[in-house]
Amino acid sequence: MAPAAPGTGIGRKQGLDVDRTDGRRQLPWLLAVWGPTRLxxxxxxxxxxxxxxxxxxxxxxxxYQGWYEILRTGTFPLDDVTWQYPPAAALAVLSPALLFFLDYAHAFFVLACLADLIAFALLSYAAGRPGRTPRGAWVWVVGVPLLGPTVYARYDVMVTAVAVAALLAGARHPRLMGALTAFGALLKVWPVLLLVAARGRRAWVSAAVTAAGVAALFALAMPGAFAFLTFQRDRGTEVESLGALVFHVARHFGWDGQVLLNYGSVEFLGPYVEVVSTAALALTGAAFGWLLLWRLRAVRFEPHTLADAAFVAVLLFTTTSRVISPQYLVWLVGLAAVCLCFRASRMAPAAGLVLAASFVTVLEFPVWFSHVVASDHLGIALLVVRNGLLVAATVVAARVLWRATVSRPAGPAPLPPQAARAKEPTPSS
Incomplete structure (x- = not known):
């Protein structure tokens, strides 16, 4: 029997069977790595x-436990400038109360692991769908432990699980994607970038309605829901950020600023810090301008474009930020994993750079963080490599996205003169 022609119902069914078989075959291996690494x-x-x-x-x-004690009284930490999170973050901080039989910290770690498991389950399930692949699940399984125990000691893994669910729902369930995106943004702002490539009104309307409803509920129920908006103005430049490299080097040439714990992170404070922070904000503005230009000029949208664009957007805003905390890398690992769930996505090189940056991140924090704070040669080298990998990932991913969605596809190559003459119709005798 001749093989089915491409595009026929039989061909599509065979492709679906291949995707499902590949996903099922990889699952035991994925579990064999996920279990021991998470333990x-x-x-x-x-x-x-x-x-x-x-x-x-x-x-x-x-x-977190200090915030928990305040939040459980029905108000936000109004006098704590380290509370810099949207109102729904209170749910993450309060969540250990669900495991009342454990102390606060241990309950939080278990719930962080559960969020990791949920993201893994979603990516593994997606691997068996048409046009999908287990590559994404492997990125998550390998990428999370590369960041070390910091992943389970921050609530970012919970936010990332929501973002993964939103992107995987995006193509088929835009309203669900919009609702999950809005909820994620009210947990930690950055998931709003998932909508950058959303088409049509359903996802946007769902996100707006969900955000308005949840925000109003918090505003009415708990005083100080939006106090976090005023707690960012006097921040310095965090020592792990791209701009911080200026001061790490400048300390070797007599710069007389300080390294202090400020607004919940270790930052540079002193002469010219405001200038570098302003430059970082300008870079972020330029990133926003590039995204806007891309959105206006993009003409080709494939099922994977939603995830690819979200990955690029979060890379842009993470790399140009005046703060690059280690837990931010889990956002990028999660979005890279969703991209690589799609067989047609070309984000594998950028995802590889993010994984490499994750490994260097665990070396600069916490392993050799004292060297980073001291601005010695090892600390500077680690930051140059880590931030360089992030910049490279951003450039590579943005170029792939632009070429896939904006640049016109190349037409067929012109035939050589001999072949062109051979194709000319001959006059009938």
Whole structure:
């Protein structure tokens, strides 16, 4: 029997069967890696084993738990400038109350692991759908442990699980995507960028209605829901950011600024910091302008374009930010994983650069963070490599997105003269 022609119903069914078989065949291997690596992360945050560097769990046992005690009284931390999160972040901070039989920190770590599991399950399920591949699930399984125990000691993995769910729902369920995106944005702002390539009104309307409803509920129920908006104005330049490299080098030439814990992160404060911070904001503005130009000129939208554009947008805003905290990398790992779920996505090189940056990130924090704070040669080298990888990933991903959606596809190559003459019709005799 001759093989089915491409595009026939039989061909599509065979392709679907291949996708499902590939997804099922990879699942045991994915689980074999996910289980031990996540157990190791839990052993680190539960302090059965001690991870090198400063204790990354203190944010949970001290800062988060302090917020928890305030939030449970029905108000936001109005006098704490380190509270810089949208109102729905209160749900993440309060969530350990669900596991009342554990102490606060241990309950939080278990819930962070559960969010990791949910993202993994969504990516694994998506691997068996038509046009999908297990590559995305592998990016998540490998990428998360590369960041070390910090992943389970911040609530960013919970936000990323919501973002993964939103993007995977996007093509078939735009209203669900809009609602999840709005909820994610009210957890930590950045998921609003998932809508950059959303077409039609359904996702946008759903996001607007959800955001308005949830925000109004918090505003009415808890005082200070939007106080976080005023807690960002006096921030310096965080020591791990791209702009911070200026001051790391300048310290070797007599710059007399300081490195201090400020607004919840270790920052540079002193002469010219405001100039560098303003330059970072200008770069972020330029990134927004590029995204707007791309959106106006994009003409080709494939099922994977939604995820690819979100990945590029978050890369742009992360790389140009005046703060690049280690947990930000989990956002990029999650979005890269969704991109690579799609067989047609060409984001694999950028995803590889993000994975490499994740590994360097765990070296600069927490393993050798003292060298970063000291601005010694090792600390500067780590930041140059990590931030260089992020810049490279941003440029590569943006170029792929532009070429796939804006640039005109190349037409067929012109035939050589001999072939052109051969194709000319001959006069009938």
């Amino acid at each position: 190791l992360l839990l052993l680190f945050v539960f302090k059965v084993y001690v991870f090198p560097g400063p204790d990354v769990t203190s944010d949970i046992s001290v800062i």
